[in-house]
Amino acid sequence: MTLALDRTLVIAPHPDDESIATGGLLQRAVAAGGEVRVVFVTDGDNNPWPLRYLKKKLWISDADRAEWGALRREESRRGLAALGIPPSSAIFLGYPDTMLLRMVRAGDLRARDALAAIIEAFSPSMLVLPSAFDLHSDHRAISWLAHGAAKGRNVVTYVIHGHAPGGLVAFRLELSPEETARKRAAIECHQSQLILSRSRFLSYARSVEEFQQAEFDMALESRLHDWSCAVKHAVRVVTHSGSN
Numbered sequence: 481m482t483l484a485l486d487r488t489l490v491i492a493p494h495p496d497d498e499s500i501a502t503g504g505l506l507q508r509a510v511a512a513g514g515e516v517r518v519v520f521v522t523d524g525d526n527n528p529w530p531l532r533y534l535k536k537k538l539w540i541s542d543a544d545r546a547e548w549g550a551l552r553r554e555e556s557r558r559g560l561a562a563l564g565i566p567p568s569s570a571i572f573l574g575y576p577d578t579m580l581l582r583m584v585r586a587g588d589l590r591a592r593d594a595l596a597a598i599i600e601a602f603s604p605s606m607l608v609l610p611s612a613f614d615l616h617s618d619h620r621a622i623s624w625l626a627h628g629a630a631k632g633r634n635v636v637t638y639v640i641h642g643h644a645p646g647g648l649v650a651f652r653l654e655l656s657p658e659e660t661a662r663k664r665a666a667i668e669c670h671q672s673q674l675i676l677s678r679s680r681f682l683s684y685a686r687s688v689e690e691f692q693q694a695e696f697d698m699a700l701e702s703r704l705h706d707w708s709c710a711v712k713h714a715v716r717v718v719t720h721s722g723s724n
């Protein structure tokens with residue numbers, strides 16, 4: 481199967497998602513001479529237990545969180561370098577970690593608009609999004625926002641926490657031992673995440689990556705919206721005519 485990897489855009493809710501879910505795919509894109517962008521929607525700075533452990537204190541200040549976020553950005557750049565991707569390919573949006581679902585529920589769609597602008601500017605041949613079936617709420621919220629921003633692009637999705645439902649696989653990548661080793665090296669760049677859960681975290685360095693089909697048909701939703709507006713308009717016209 482030939483994958484459309486000449487312009488690959490990965491959307492990662494947190495630093496480390498790109499290495500875990502797409503460490504092999506990104507290597508394939510680079511090997512094919514493709515261009516890559518990775519968008520980090522949050523800095524993953526709401527990560528209190530490793531931070532408390534490292535700082536040896538219970539109370540985490542805003543400055544501590546900002547420092548942690550900066551560290552995680554740097555780890556992402558190193559992780560991308562381990563996959564052969566220049567740091568200039570990383571785009572950091574800095575939305576609040578663990579708050580995306582709350583923002584969406586409150587009607588705050590700024591992240592969707594920011595993603596739409598990046599997608600429009602880069603024009604990806606493959607757009608790789610977190611899955612709406614992921615157990616992490618940031619992943620689900622960003623999935624919905626990013627599908628809304630995708631506007632008919634070639635979309636695949638990935639699950640990190642939990643499992644995808646059956647029957648939706650778009651493709652699987654079997655990584656070579658060398659690719660798997662580089663993926664593991666990229667994951668190991670996220671040292672902040674290894675502090676308290678080294679074995680669980682490194683277990684993500686699997687030799688198979690699985691991508692699922694797009695999960696929301698936003699084009700269909702928009703057609704349904706147009707259709708329902710047309711019906712409401714027709715009903716208003718008929719009602720108005722009937723009253724004369």
Ligand SMILES: [Zn+2]
Pocket residue numbers: 493494497616619640
């Ligand atoms: Zn994540």
